[in-house]
Amino acid sequence: MDDFVGWFQSQNGVLDTTVMGLGDIPGHGRGAYALTDIPEGHTLFTIPRNLTLSTRTSSLPKLLGKQAWKEFKLHVGWAGLILCMMWEEEQGEKSRWSGYLADLPSTFDTPMFWTSEELKELQGTAVVDKIGRDDAERDYREKLMPAALSRPDLFPSEKLLKYYTLERYHVMGSRILSRSFTVLKWNGMTEDEDAMVADADTSIGSGMDVDMPDTPDEPQLDGTELQEDDDEESEDEDMEDPGDVSMVPMADMLNARFESENAKLFYEEHELKMITTKAIKAGEQIWNTYGDPPNSDLLRRYGHVDLVPLRTPLSGMGNPADVVEVRADLVVTAVNGAGKAVGDSQERVDWWLEFTDDDTFVIQSDCDVPDELISLVLLLMLPAADWTKTQRKQKLPKAKLNLDIIPIISSLIERRLAEYPTSIQEDETLLRSSSLSVNKRNAVIVRLGEKYILAGTLAKLQVVANALREVDKKPKRKADSQGDGRKGKKTKS
Numbered sequence: 001m002d003d004f005v006g007w008f009q010s011q012n013g014v015l016d017t018t019v020m021g022l023g024d025i026p027g028h029g030r031g032a033y034a035l036t037d038i039p040e041g042h043t044l045f046t047i048p049r050n051l052t053l054s055t056r057t058s059s060l061p062k063l064l065g066k067q068a069w070k071e072f073k074l075h076v077g078w079a080g081l082i083l084c085m086m087w088e089e090e091q092g093e094k095s096r097w098s099g100y101l102a103d104l105p106s107t108f109d110t111p112m113f114w115t116s117e118e119l120k121e122l123q124g125t126a127v128v129d130k131i132g133r134d135d136a137e138r139d140y141r142e143k144l145m146p147a148a149l150s151r152p153d154l155f156p157s158e159k160l161l162k163y164y165t166l167e168r169y170h171v172m173g174s175r176i177l178s179r180s181f182t183v184l185k186w187n188g189m190t191e192d193e194d195a196m197v198a199d200a201d202t203s204i205g206s207g208m209d210v211d212m213p214d215t216p217d218e219p220q221l222d223g224t225e226l227q228e229d230d231d232e233e234s235e236d237e238d239m240e241d242p243g244d245v246s247m248v249p250m251a252d253m254l255n256a257r258f259e260s261e262n263a264k265l266f267y268e269e270h271e272l273k274m275i276t277t278k279a280i281k282a283g284e285q286i287w288n289t290y291g292d293p294p295n296s297d298l299l300r301r302y303g304h305v306d307l308v309p310l311r312t313p314l315s316g317m318g319n320p321a322d323v324v325e326v327r328a329d330l331v332v333t334a335v336n337g338a339g340k341a342v343g344d345s346q347e348r349v350d351w352w353l354e355f356t357d358d359d360t361f362v363i364q365s366d367c368d369v370p371d372e373l374i375s376l377v378l379l380l381m382l383p384a385a386d387w388t389k390t391q392r393k394q395k396l397p398k399a400k401l402n403l404d405i406i407p408i409i410s411s412l413i414e415r416r417l418a419e420y421p422t423s424i425q426e427d428e429t430l431l432r433s434s435s436l437s438v439n440k441r442n443a444v445i446v447r448l449g450e451k452y453i454l455a456g457t458l459a460k461l462q463v464v465a466n467a468l469r470e471v472d473k474k475p476k477r478k479a480d481s482q483g484d485g486r487k488g489k490k491t492k493s
């Protein structure tokens with residue numbers, strides 16, 4: 001850790017060592033903690049923007065050349081940054097980031113590295129289909145290795161077997177997944193920095209030659225074409241520009257826990273600053289935020305889960321940001337299974353997908369059935385005439401629970417619960433055992449959190465059904481029976 005801090009300071013990073021310490025925190029790997037009481041608004045550390053590691057700051061893209069970079073599709077996804085990180089690591093001391101890369105973890109608790117036996121424990125959860133190992137390996141074979149093999153001067157064959165292996169590729173990918181930040185292109189280079197770009201030493205290991213001007217009107221320096229073309233690729237504002245994906249030394253030493261953030265990274269013109277957002281007491285951990293994702297995402301990206309008190313209607317411990325994904329095809333199965341589908345379900349589902357693009361519904365920890373799911377159930381049950389009208393008017397059925405659909409949605413939730421290999425009781429018993437491995441414990445926590453939401457949804461549906469039955473039992477007022485429901489008001493003619 002001292003080596004890392006020494007490296008950080010030698011690269012013009014500024015750390016307030018009077019208030020922030022770094023060390024091992026049981027169950028969290030390394031982390032940062034307050035050495036003294038720290039007030040809100042205090043700058044803990046400052047990182048020069050050009051100390052961030054990305055395809056914009058690494059020398060490799062320029063050395064490989066813009067055309068080749070695009071030809072090998074290194075400008076799409078993370079393959080380019082992974083190659084930069086492998087290459088910078090191979091440069092050893094010659095790389096500006098040597099002291100950083102040497103300190104990063106090489107083992108992870110993420111499902112990407114689990115055995116098939118361990119992965120079975122995640123059956124039914126939102127993790128399984130999102131691990132993406134095959135896609136990642138395809139990028140390795142189809143982008144990264146062909147690029148490396150095309151330039152033996154940059155990637156000598158004797159280095160390939162050590163620094164450019166599939167295993168190192170997964171390590172770098174996992175480092176990005178669990179530690180990267182989005183750092184947008186920055187403006188306002190000073191004359192000095194500008195000169196450094198113009199005079200850039202493009203020999204291996206120079207990290208100063210890729211700080212690029214932002215607007216096409218500015219004089220084009222070596223390497224800027226790559227930047228411009230990146231822009232073409234990222235015209236769609238919703239798409240992440242792979243050039244923004246950055247490793248940020250020191251900022252990535254902070255752990256996170258649900259709604260515990262007490263420090264945040266602020267982006268200034270030439271530097272990034274970690275500033276406290278709350279007063280922190282001496283000895284307390286300094287927490288960043290990872291955006292409070294559900295445990296399924298925390299496990300998949302970071303290899304850990306959050307266990308904090310749950311909120312009503314749930315109780316006990318878990319992650320209040322948990323969600324359950326329900327596939328639209330399961331909805332169709334449940335409606336068909338109840339014998340309530342009218343007409344051609346496939347035709348209606350195709351229309352639904354065309355109209356909404358929703359093939360998965362998300363139930364959150366408030367345990368409310370999503371409106372879209374209710375709408376789909378109603379759509380599948382519409383009498384033929386109403387179905388024709390719906391298509392003509394291009395309007396979805398109004399999402400309102402009624403006593404006809406509650407049993408169907410309840411059976412859907414039960415079908416969804418049956419997709420997990422174990423029951424809630426079995427999971428709770430497992431968690432009480434002290435002999436569970438870290439991976440199995442995490443898997444059980446993820447699936448149990450999802451099951452609590454499903455059980456809560458079933459309970460909530462029951463409450464609504466009871467309330468609707470009570471309403472049905474009450475004698476109808478005259479106005480109600482006329483379909484108005486508002487006493488003393490005339491129905492519209």
Ligand SMILES: C[S@@+](CC[C@H](N)C(=O)[O-])C[C@H]1O[C@@H](n2cnc3c(N)ncnc32)[C@H](O)[C@@H]1O
Pocket residue numbers: 027028029030031105178179252253254255256257301302303304305
């Ligand atoms: C951005 S890094 C933080 C620094 C990291 N602990 C280290 O040792 O380098 C993210 C990783 O920290 C760990 N981590 C972060 N928050 C955690 C938490 N609340 N509980 C357990 N581990 C956590 C996870 O391994 C995660 O992948």
